[in-house]
Structures are given as structure tokens and as C-alpha cells.
Amino acid sequence: DSGVTQTPKHLITATGQRVTLRCSPRSGDLSVYWYQQSLDQGLQFLIHYYNGEERAKGNILERFSAQQFPDLHSELNLSSLELGDSALYFCASSETGSTDTQYFGPGTRLTVL
Amino acid sequence: AQRVTQPEKLLSVFKGAPVELKCNYSYSGSPELFWYVQYSRQRLQLLLRHISRESIKGFTADLNKGETSFHLKKPFAQEEDSAMYYCALKARAAGNKLTFGGGTRVLVKP
Numbered sequence: 001d002s003g004v005t006q007t008p009k010h011l012i013t014a015t016g017q018r019v020t021l022r023c024s025p026r027s028g029d030l031s032v033y034w035y036q037q038s039l040d041q042g043l044q045f046l047i048h049y050y051n052g053e054e055r056a057k058g059n060i061l062e063r064f065s066a067q068q069f070p071d072l073h074s075e076l077n078l079s080s081l082e083l084g085d086s087a088l089y090f091c092a093s094s095e096t097g098s099t100d101t102q103y104f105g106p107g108t109r110l111t112v113l
Numbered sequence: 114a115q116r117v118t119q120p121e122k123l124l125s126v127f128k129g130a131p132v133e134l135k136c137n138y139s140y141s142g143s144p145e146l147f148w149y150v151q152y153s154r155q156r157l158q159l160l161l162r163h164i165s166r167e168s169i170k171g172f173t174a175d176l177n178k179g180e181t182s183f184h185l186k187k188p189f190a191q192e193e194d195s196a197m198y199y200c201a202l203k204a205r206a207a208g209n210k211l212t213f214g215g216g217t218r219v220l221v222k223p
Contacts, residue, residue, distance in 0.1 A: 004156075033210065043199060043213035056210055090157065094209075101147070102211060104157040 003027065004093050004105035012111045018079040021108045025072055025093030031055075032074040033094070033102055034066055038087035049074055050096070081112045115140040115204045119214035126190050127222050134185040134217045136174075136200030145203040146176055146183040147211070152196045160198070161185070170194070190221045 003026035013019055025032050034046040036059075045058035049068035060066075063081075068074040078085060088109050092102040116139045126132050138144060145164065149157040160169055163176040163183060174185045183200060200214040 031209075035211075042215050043211075045210040045212065048210060058210055088154065092157075092211075101159055101162060103159070104149075106156045107154075 004091060004103055006089075006091050006105040006108050008108060009106065010109045010111070012113065013081060014113055015081055015083060017081050017112075018077065019081065019110065021076040021078070021089050021091075021110075023074045023076070023091030023093075023105060025074070025091075026103055029093035029095050029103075030072065031094045031096060031102075032068055032072070033092040034060075034074070034076050035090045035092065035104075036087045037090060037107070038084075041087075043090075046076070078110070083112050086110055086112045115144070115202050115212045117200050117202050117212050117214035119198075119200055119217050121217045122215065123218045123220065125220045125222065128192055129189050131186070131188050132190045132194070132219060132221075134198050134200075134219065136183045136185065136214055138181050138183065138200075138202050140181075140202060140204055142204060142206055144176075145205075146174075147201045147203065148172070148174055148183075148185050149199045149201060149213075150196050151199065151216075157199065190219075192221045192223060195219055195221045 005024045007022045030051045032049045046060040048056040066076045088107045090107045091105045094100045094102045118137045147162045148160040150160045201211040
């Protein structure tokens with residue numbers, strides 16, 4: 001078990017709605033990364049936070065936002081949901097964010113109906 | 114920009130046969146390469162990283178900078194090796210994000 005936890009495991013919602021996905025990194029890890037896994041796009045990097053600050057953005061839509069809190073947990077907010085947002089959302093954490101390994105959480109499966 | 118290519122979407126082998134998963138990358142800097150494995154849409158688990166040069170579950174991978182490849186090999190496949198395998202590249206200049214290949218599904222038949 002890598003120690004990264006994500007809640008909820010599954011989320012079913014309707015188009016136009018807003019959801020929040022939560023990630024708790026491994027103890028001691030300062031970096032949190034969010035990835036989206038979908039059938040058509042594969043695994044795509046969304047955003048990276050280090051010790052509360054945004055470090056890098058990837059293919060993240062403007063309807064999506066994230067933050068990392070002082071206790072280092074992170075939330076990914078998805079709004080105005082569309083059918084195409086249905087995917088598995090993974091969070092990963094690493095100790096610092098440079099050369100260390102990223103450890104992944106179990107993911108949140110989002111289904112937009 | 115960096116790119117990772119896994120040309121095979123599916124590899125089907127018999128138990129005990131060798132298996133090789135291809136991974137090619139493009140990146141102008143000095144890359145860090147990883148192999149992750151995902152069983153039945155569960156979390157991704159780190160299998161190998163090139164700087165460790167270790168063997169995990171009988172898998173090995175060698176970084177070939179000349180051919181820009183990081184192929185994953187195992188001499189004798191086992192049924193429990195059936196899973197999705199992702200090659201990934203970390204580019205420090207790009208904020209340490211992982212860029213993943215499209216993945217290769219390995220099916221080991223008894």
C-alpha cells in the first residue's frame with residue numbers, strides 16, 4: 001500500500017454539476033500531482049502542487065481547479081461537468097517533487113450522466 | 114515537448130515465454146524513465162525506474178539513450194503478470210510531471 005488515499009472511490013453525477021475530489025498524500029510527502037485517465041486520452045497530467053503552491057499545469061481545463069491545503073491534502077474541483085469528463089482521476093504524491101518517485105492513490109472513478 | 118510511445122496496445126504470450134514491452138521516448142534533456150503496472154484498473158504501482166537499475170518481479174529495463182528506448186523485459190512470463198503496463202518519462206524542466214505512454218496490455222495465457 002503506497003499510503004496515498006483518495007475519496008470518494010466512485011462518484012456519479014449529472015452534466016452541469018460540480019464535484020470535489022480529495023487526496024491525502026503519503027506521510028511526509030510535500031508534492032501532490034493529479035492525473036486523469038480516460039479511454040480516449042490515456043493518462044494525462046493535470047496539475048502539480050508542492051507544499052501548498054502550484055508548480056506546474058498540464059492539460060487541465062479552465063473548468064477544473066485544484067488546491068493544496070496547509071495539512072498537505074489536496075482537492076480537485078471539477079465544475080460544469082460534461083459527459084467527456086467521465087474518467088478515473090488519480091492523485092500521486094512524492095517527497096519533494098524533483099527526482100523522487102511518485103506514488104499513486106487508488107483513484108476516483110467519476111461518471112457523468 | 115516530451116513524448117512516450119508504446120507501439121503495442123496488446124501483447125499476448127504463453128506462460129513461461131519471454132515478454133518484451135517496447136517503449137520509445139523523445140525528450141531533448143536528460144530523462145528519467147519509469148515503468149508502472151496497473152492491475153484491473155487499480156492504482157498504478159511503480160515497477161521500475163531506470164536510475165535504480167534493479168530487477169522487480171523478474172522484470173528488467175535498460176535505458177538506451179542512443180535509441181531513445183526503455184524496453185521492459187522478462188524472460189519467463191507468469192499468469193500474474195497479466196496487467197496494463199505504462200512507460201513514463203519525467204522531465205524536471207516540465208515541473209516533474211510524468212508523461213505516460215498509451216500503455217500495453219499484457220495477457221499471459223496458461
